[in-house]
Amino acid sequence: MSGATLEARVTVDRGRYTLQAEVHADAGEVVAVMGPSGAGKSTLFGALAGFVDLDEGFVHLDGRTVDAASGPHVTPRDRGIVLLGQEPRLFPHLTARENIAFGPRARGTVRATARADADVWLERVGLAGMGGRRPAELSGGQQQRVALARALATSPRLLLLDEPLTSLDPETAGGIRELLSAQLRETGTTALVATHDAADAASLASRLVILEDGRVTQTGAVQAVMDAPATPFVTIIAGTRPHRGPAGLQARIVQVDEDEDGLAARARTADGAEVVLRLPIGTAIAPGATITVG
């Protein structure tokens, strides 16, 4: 299973404050959730993952109810929603390989297969040959890579990333951000990313949900939200995003691939950043062309 469509409207009454939020993510879409500390991002994720009870509302995955205040409550185990937080929470008594193999093993994959798959994952997250190490023998960034591999190895229907880069130094965070972006795209995983960094939202997500004081105050395409802040909070984060000229970003198409979903055009900017544009089949585009990303 992979990349489900998420449709959720959750109300969680915590006495001091109430979370009342609606989120939607298409299959394979990455949606960023931004908000001040205490806005309810973690509560929202906990509710989606099934660790926090709903007082009202529902969580639908691919149209099926996995949680509702009045109705069924699919246990976290059977939900296929994996939460990856600020702390990697690797099992300290298991090696990196065993950590990654844990999910598939728990779901019945035979040990040898799960371990072989884990080694493939280690390679994908840039840790080939480190499978035998315990979490304590890995750096913070390496641990977060293992945690990401462990989450993706279960082919989650929805991946919840709760500030996965916050506790890392900027250089490490940059590497993980790129890895996240690439792996989420490759695996077609539906994901919500809670972050307080506009750069993360811009580089990982296509849509942005602003959560303030338990309520969604603004939502839309990342760029659209940043360009038209509806609240003081959005104005502040819009000011912190990477600076971009008024005319947009010039990028040159370096590669065009076609698959059953359409065209994937890889574009590179003058300073070396790369974006992949998904285009309908038949779009007239070829390597060498220059485009403007608005």
Added chain:
Amino acid sequence: MSRRGYAPPILVVPALVGLAFLVLPLAALVGKVEWSSLWSDITSPQALDALSLSLTTGLVATAFCVVIGVPLALLIARASGRQASVLRAIVTVPLVLPPMVGGLSLLFLFGRSGWLGWTGWQIPFSTTAVVMAQTFVALPFLVLALEGALRTSGIAYEQTAAALGAGGWTIFWRVTLPLAGPGLLSGVILCFARAIGEFGATALFAGNAPGVTQTMPLAIYTAFNGAGVSQGSAVALSLLLLVTAIAVLLLVRAWRPSTPTSVKGVG
């Protein structure tokens, strides 16, 4: 040195008296050991009976403590604050209770005229009674040691495991228990040590029949009342218990270094 703090230096005198008070009796015991006959004292038939009975009942009692103590520790560790305090207090009672009172209580529950007397079970004054008395006094050691470890490791890893698709038993065997492993091990060691040293509850509830209920502590006591094993054997058995105690201490410390940083990877 500032590390010594500002306590009056004279306090070192009572401190040393205290230390001597703990060490000298044990030194006297070791001094009393007839080294030439140590082997034959330990291997005399009566001493061997007591030794093997202690080992067997101690191991069975420890196994029993694991089977009922691990779930009990889990129950307390995952209970809410108030419930946990009440449960922990209940478990602590046998720890502070004079073992004699424990033995008497067991007798009033399982004895012929006790609450469960109507069942016709012939438990008191049998080897089963020895195991039950040991379990009664040793269980708190295992439960409290493990409960602390389980509480420290928390449920965050269990949640992670659940989200990855693991069921209750998988989480229990592959996450919960291994994370609390050091606590479980030191709990088991302490539990076994308490079980083989048990005297009071055993004496009242199980009696003092050689080969059936006469464990090492009872054999030692009997020897100095002029019956059973020789006094030489009693001293030899005492030495054995002392050595066991020291070994237990070293084992527990080896598995649980004194600094709290040992739980860092778990916390």
